[in-house]
Amino acid sequence: MEVRYLFLDMNAYFASVEQQDDENLRGKPVCVVPVEAETTVCIAASYEARRYGVKTGTPVYEARARCPRIVIRKARPRRYVEVHQQILKAVESVLPIEEVRSIDEMRFKLLKNERARAEAIAKELKKAIRTQVGEHLPASVGGGPNRFLAKVATELEKPDGLVLIRKEDLPEILWELELTDLYGIGRRMERRLNRLGIFTVRQLTEAPLELLRRAWGSVLGERMYRNLRGEDLPEIETHRRSFAHSHVLSPELRSPEKARLVAVRLLVKAAARMRKAGYAAGSLFLHLRFLEGEDYAAFTHLTPTFATRTLVFALRRLWPENERRPVLKASVTLGHLVAYPGLSLFPAERKNQLLAQALDSVNRRFGPDTVRPATLDLVGEVGEYRIAFDKMPDFSV
Ligand SMILES: [Mg+2]
Known part of the structure; x- marks a missing residue:
């Protein structure tokens, strides 16, 4: 296929x-x-x-x-993020990104009419990075009939690889890999599989569905079984696609300055809900409806983050410059969700993450909004203890 x-x-x-x-x-x-x-x-x-x-x-x-x-x-870290942004821009000149998986991984979904040209498109992606970002930034591109195998294909040739897995190559093409090369198999799962008598990818591809269910549980075991056979399964996070908040502004909040604070407030709330559910956002979408009826919309991909400060900075970049029109409605949407990615290696992002988690634990204990950015009090009720966390030095993450 x-x-x-x-x-x-x-x-x-x-x-x-x-x-x-x-x-x-x-x-x-x-x-x-x-x-x-x-x-x-x-x-x-x-x-x-x-x-x-x-x-x-x-x-x-x-x-x-x-x-x-x-x-x-x-x-x-800042330089790596800067180059990451340049890479996103370069590859998006070829093909829209379906999901930014991390600072060095991204995935694309091919439309029906693009599938026959998969190899040419893969070469164009690599060329775009080489010519628009740098000659010495090798990338491995993989392709496959499903998301799982496309990622696995990047493991088959490194560095600077290009491997497309087609259904007719299965399962043999996978046999040269180690179990831990497969997404979903870490050291722990490897030990578990070993206890069930599975030591190689070949054995895994030949194992009955029942055994995979025993290893991963019924849902994930069946997914692994079907993924290894090239079936295109719906993404697992589809039960929760985004966290969105919107608000119709009362007349005193319609100036662009106040509207921006309303949008930040919506974002702070959406981010808290998202963290509670155990996710990080890979994208941020801002939509404004002006009083006169026009719209403004802006979107950005993000290295998946759950840190409110990082998100607030991203929102700042999306906000329209020199906008004077009164705003009637503001909406923010956190999308491209991924399961909680753990703490970042980057000191600035890690600090933002820990701050978000600390605020969550205070708010869990003393009630929602007990601690929040102080500037938000300009648009909402005042009174409780406040920490001005958006006054800290700006890291452009
Ligand atoms: Mg890598």
């Missing part, structure tokens, strides 16, 4: 950005660390470093022992 999805995975992303920005690092073993300390671990390793057995998770002292000439670079 035809290729319906493409998946793009930047190879050794942080290390590649360092090599892109500093030509002295190209072709050399490089690893990126979160802080300058011998006891910390590499969060990315260039392919040259991987040849020495240095990989994500290798402690710095061990990396030096394995490869004495390795270059250790401190991570530059």
Whole structure:
């Protein structure tokens, strides 16, 4: 069957950005660390470093022992986010993104008339990054009849790969992979599968449905079984596609300045609901209806986040500049949801995440809105204890 999805995975992303920005690092073993300390671990390793057995998770002292000439670079999260935005823009000049999965992964859904050209489109995606962002940022593009196999295909050739999995290649094409190369199999699940007698991907593809159900539970086990066979299943998060809030503004709130605060308030509420349900947003949509009847709409993809501050900054970028017209209605929508992604490696984002979680725990205990951005009191009731968290220094995440 035809290729319906493409998946793009930047190879050794942080290390590649360092090599892109500093030509002295190209072709050399490089690893990126979160802080300058011998006891910390590499969060990315260039392919040259991987040849020495240095990989994500290798402690710095061990990396030096394995490869004495390795270059250790401190991570530059803002730069990685900046390049990420450039990559999103470049690939969207070829094909709209279905979902930004993380800072170095994105997925595309092909329309019926695009499927026959999947390979050419995959090449165009890679070319767009090379020509519009940088020559030294390799990406592996995978394609498949479903989302799962498109991602798996990126594991088959690295770096700079291009592999399309077609239904007729199944299951043999998967047999060279390790179990943990498959999305949904971490170390824990690997051990569980081992206990059930499954040690290879070949055994997994030949195992009966019942065994997969025993490993993953009935719903996820059946999904894995059908995914491995190339069925195009609906996304699992479809039961909760977005969190949206909208508000019709009373006359005293219709100035663009006040309307912006209303939109922030809507966003703060939507983000809190989203966190409670255990999700992060991969996109933010803003819609304004002006009093005169016109509309304004803006949309942005995000590296999935549940941090209110990060979302508020994203909203600020979407807000129309120099808008003077009175606003009648404002709506914000958090979409492209992914299950809670865990705490970020980036200090700025991590700080925003921890702040959101801290505020949630106060608000859970003392009631909704007990702590909220102080500026929002200009548009709502006042009284309770306040923390001005949008007065903290601006990180453009
Ligand atoms: Mg990657």
